[in-house]
Amino acid sequence: MFSLKFGGTSMGSAEAIAQTAQIIISHPEQHKSVVVSAMSGVTNLLISAAECATKTDKICYKNYLEEIKEKHITALDTLVTNKDLHTEGKEFIEKKLLGLSGFLHALTVIGEVSSRSNDEIISLGEILSAKLLSLHLKDINEKVEFISLENIVSDMFEHEHIKPDKHFFECFSHKLGKLLTPLLEENITPICTGFFGKIPDGIVNAVGRGYSDFTAALVGKACNATEIQIWTDVSGILSTDPRIVKEAHVIDELSFNEATELANLGAKVIHPQTIWPAVKNNIVVRIKNTMAPNDMGTAITKLGKNSNHSFKSITVQKDITVLTVKSSNMSESGILIDLFQAFASYDISIDLVSTSESSISVTIQNGHKNLSKLVTELEKKYNVEIVHNKSIIAIVGNEMLYNMGVAGRFFSALSNAKININMISQGANESNISAVIAGKDANNAVKVVHKEFFNTI
Numbered sequence: 001m002f003s004l005k006f007g008g009t010s011m012g013s014a015e016a017i018a019q020t021a022q023i024i025i026s027h028p029e030q031h032k033s034v035v036v037s038a039m040s041g042v043t044n045l046l047i048s049a050a051e052c053a054t055k056t057d058k059i060c061y062k063n064y065l066e067e068i069k070e071k072h073i074t075a076l077d078t079l080v081t082n083k084d085l086h087t088e089g090k091e092f093i094e095k096k097l098l099g100l101s102g103f104l105h106a107l108t109v110i111g112e113v114s115s116r117s118n119d120e121i122i123s124l125g126e127i128l129s130a131k132l133l134s135l136h137l138k139d140i141n142e143k144v145e146f147i148s149l150e151n152i153v154s155d156m157f158e159h160e161h162i163k164p165d166k167h168f169f170e171c172f173s174h175k176l177g178k179l180l181t182p183l184l185e186e187n188i189t190p191i192c193t194g195f196f197g198k199i200p201d202g203i204v205n206a207v208g209r210g211y212s213d214f215t216a217a218l219v220g221k222a223c224n225a226t227e228i229q230i231w232t233d234v235s236g237i238l239s240t241d242p243r244i245v246k247e248a249h250v251i252d253e254l255s256f257n258e259a260t261e262l263a264n265l266g267a268k269v270i271h272p273q274t275i276w277p278a279v280k281n282n283i284v285v286r287i288k289n290t291m292a293p294n295d296m297g298t299a300i301t302k303l304g305k306n307s308n309h310s311f312k313s314i315t316v317q318k319d320i321t322v323l324t325v326k327s328s329n330m331s332e333s334g335i336l337i338d339l340f341q342a343f344a345s346y347d348i349s350i351d352l353v354s355t356s357e358s359s360i361s362v363t364i365q366n367g368h369k370n371l372s373k374l375v376t377e378l379e380k381k382y383n384v385e386i387v388h389n390k391s392i393i394a395i396v397g398n399e400m401l402y403n404m405g406v407a408g409r410f411f412s413a414l415s416n417a418k419i420n421i422n423m424i425s426q427g428a429n430e431s432n433i434s435a436v437i438a439g440k441d442a443n444n445a446v447k448v449v450h451k452e453f454f455n456t457i
């Protein structure tokens with residue numbers, strides 16, 4: 001059994017959806033379950049509609065809903081020729097958007113969007129795209145069933161203390177298995193929404209954008225898949241973001257650990273939570289290109305494969321804030337615990353940490369809603385300094401353990417390009433080295449480091 005996931009671009013237009021359908025139909029694996037993202041841009045439109053309803057001139061949310069409706073109806077007109085199926089699709093789209101319009105109208109009165117409401121709103125993107133793909137596949141006589149996961153976890157939160165942690169997702173995966181296995185046994189392909197919810201704190205806070213990759217990984221675990229395939233708009237995981245270095249090359253194999261590091265350090269191509277469900281059952285995760293299905297893609301396996309290079313890939317994270325806390329005696333017992341507890345109590349997660357005799361610096365995402373409260377609290381005891389708009393550039397790969405001088409070449413490439421380094425950190429398992437630099441230098445830093453190691457222009 002394979003779990004296949006198709007991203008926003010693979011669902012972005014009638015042509016793209018037809019191509020996605022062809023990949024599903026001609027797939028060599030007989031038993032497969034499909035997970036889809038919203039049509040590209042639709043989740044952003046839904047978020048903008050919610051913002052409009054609560055902030056600006058309120059009524060403008062209707063324009064966003066119109067745009068969403070037109071996008072789906074246009075695709076439906078091309079994809080579904082059977083009259084009954086077309087009517088079913090049209091009525092479905094109209095009914096769902098009417099429901100959302102009523103919901104947004106209510107928000108204009110309330111004036112704010114809770115995480116729960118946000119989940120309610122963004123779930124529509126995946127509901128509409130999954131319905132569209134399932135109708136198209138039915139139109140060409142495939143045995144499929146549309147499965148909306150929008151309410152699948154609600155009864156798992158009866159007890160308030162339950163948090164959406166790993167244990168919770170294991171239980172959720174078990175539930176998914178019970179739902180999908182009977183269909184697979186009857187050779188029916190489930191077409192599932194990449195959105196599952198609605199979870200405490202909201203899916204965007206608890207899981208983050210790009211959550212459909214994680215849904216596909218949980219489906220794969222649930223149904224004992226031998227492979228989880230993430231179909232997207234690039235031919236695999238590349239040596240860096242191709243939007244920055246167009247000569248970036250595809251990496252044919254990565255280990256679970258390397259892929260997790262890459263995703264955590266900003267490689268947008270897979271969501272950071274995609275790998276752990278695969279680890280336990282040793283499921284191969286493969287990244288494939290919907291527009292070039294014959295390309296091999298990247299296989300993510302338990303051990304990966306050593307490459308000829310010193311490391312595999314370069315990542316960059318933008319919009320980073322560096323917070324430095326100074327104290328005359330940093331080594332005094334309890335100071336670090338005190339600081340980390342303060343961050344935890346304001347729900348602010350830390351990415352990199354660097355310490356010296358008199359200070360500790362940490363990086364966090366720009367614009368966290370609790371940052372000013374945290375700073376006020378810390379300033380009661382310490383001297384606090386904040387710098388915004390930084391970036392983190394990192395090199396990732398297991399090979400770094402065995403190759404001498406990689407760090408030296410990394411830092412020299414940056415300094416030769418006159419890029420100042422503010423902070424340095426080496427991951428605990430020595431498979432990444434990260435440097436904090438000014439945000440304005442980020443793209444150039446990626447280019448010069450890629451050139452240094454992979455000999456590109």
Ligand code: ADP
Nearest residue numbers: 007008009232233234237238240241267268269
């Ligand atoms: P989808 O909508 O299919 O989930 P995403 O936009 O989330 O696709 O992820 C694919 C994009 O990730 C690519 O188009 C590419 O611009 C970006 N990307 C960033 N870093 C990398 C990388 N190292 N390898 C491949 N793609 C990357």
Ligand code: ASP
Nearest residue numbers: 037038043209210211212
């Ligand atoms: N549509 C959602 C997003 O844009 C989820 C996904 O694409 O995986 O974040």
Ligand code: MG
Nearest residue numbers: 007210268269
């Ligand atoms: Mg994605």
